[in-house]
Amino acid sequence: MGYALSGDLPVGVFDSGIGGLTVLKEIRRLLPQEHLLYLGDTARVPYGTKSPEVVRRYSELNIRFLLEKKVKTVVVACNTASSLALDYLEELFPGIPIMGVIAPVISNLALLPGLRRIGVIGTTATIRSNRYQQLIRGQQQVEVLSQACPLFVPFVEEGLVDHSLTRQVIDHYLRDLKRADIDTLILACTHYPLLSAMIDEYFDHRVRIIDSAYYTALELKKMLENAQLLNPSSEEGGESFFVTDTIETFRDTATRFFGRPLSNIQHI
Numbered sequence: 001m002g003y004a005l006s007g008d009l010p011v012g013v014f015d016s017g018i019g020g021l022t023v024l025k026e027i028r029r030l031l032p033q034e035h036l037l038y039l040g041d042t043a044r045v046p047y048g049t050k051s052p053e054v055v056r057r058y059s060e061l062n063i064r065f066l067l068e069k070k071v072k073t074v075v076v077a078c079n080t081a082s083s084l085a086l087d088y089l090e091e092l093f094p095g096i097p098i099m100g101v102i103a104p105v106i107s108n109l110a111l112l113p114g115l116r117r118i119g120v121i122g123t124t125a126t127i128r129s130n131r132y133q134q135l136i137r138g139q140q141q142v143e144v145l146s147q148a149c150p151l152f153v154p155f156v157e158e159g160l161v162d163h164s165l166t167r168q169v170i171d172h173y174l175r176d177l178k179r180a181d182i183d184t185l186i187l188a189c190t191h192y193p194l195l196s197a198m199i200d201e202y203f204d205h206r207v208r209i210i211d212s213a214y215y216t217a218l219e220l221k222k223m224l225e226n227a228q229l230l231n232p233s234s235e236e237g238g239e240s241f242f243v244t245d246t247i248e249t250f251r252d253t254a255t256r257f258f259g260r261p262l263s264n265i266q267h268i
Contacts, residue, residue, distance in 0.1 A: 001095040005072045007231045010035035010240070011220070012071030014062040017045035018157065018250060019190035020077030021257035023101060026217035027075070028239075031224070035237040037069055040254075043244035046153055047080040048123025048189070055125065059085040063093055065242070065268070072229050073097040075220060079122050079188045079212070083129035097223060104215035105186060106135045112208070115184055119177040119207075120146040122188030123153065132188055145180055149173040149189075156191045157253055162198065170195070170202050184208045194256065241265040
């Protein structure tokens with residue numbers, strides 16, 4: 001790695017595009033003093049339709065870039081990369097703490113009451129990896145139903161988060177889960193929180209909806225505390241954003257994900 005970890009170094013976060021900004025938003029809320037460095041691989045998005053080998057290679061390149069910027073930890077804010085590449089990345093980079101967005105959700109499921117039938121929705125690659133399904137069944141005596149929703153990502157990126165077409169797509173993908181009478185739905189893609197209000201309405205507000213962003217930020221805070229890597233400063237941390245495609249496209253869409261306009265965006 002080539003440098004010593006310390007609390008004043010930034011937290012590195014990467015995603016295939018802009019969905020990981022929902023995770024970054026929660027990290028900023030829970031850890032206001034931390035410096036945050038975000039890499040969106042917008043030139044190669046989406047990861048959800050690519051092979052495991054390609055996802056691992058892209059994820060490795062992303063972490064190598066973040067390590068050049070001297071981050072103290074890496075959050076893989078992408079469900080597809082967390083499903084297909086996390087074990088590989090942890091082996092490849094043993095000197096730096098790396099966490100994904102799946103384990104935080106699974107560990108917190110055990111704390112929720114009344115789990116009986118859980119739905120998992122995500123990209124094609126995430127659902128095919130069977131990662132969520134295996135981990136849930138490994139610790140819970142529950143039924144797990146899964147559904148890939150590949151059109152959700154482009155609809156969200158086009159800003160169609162309150163549109164009749166989106167409602168039709170939600171019905172197309174989720175009608176079987178609704179008929180199955182699930183009690184909990186895991187949003188296994190960082191884009192999907194922007195559709196959570198519409199999904200909640202579709203299920204008549206009767207299904208517990210789990211967003212990985214909050215739990216990931218919570219686990220990150222615990223990990224930094226345990227490793228004594230929290231930033232000791234009392235001032236608000238800075239933010240830097242890097243993208244592999246045009247800055248303008250990222251900036252316009254990213255505002256919806258992060259909740260406010262972004263500055264300090266660089267193309268790499």
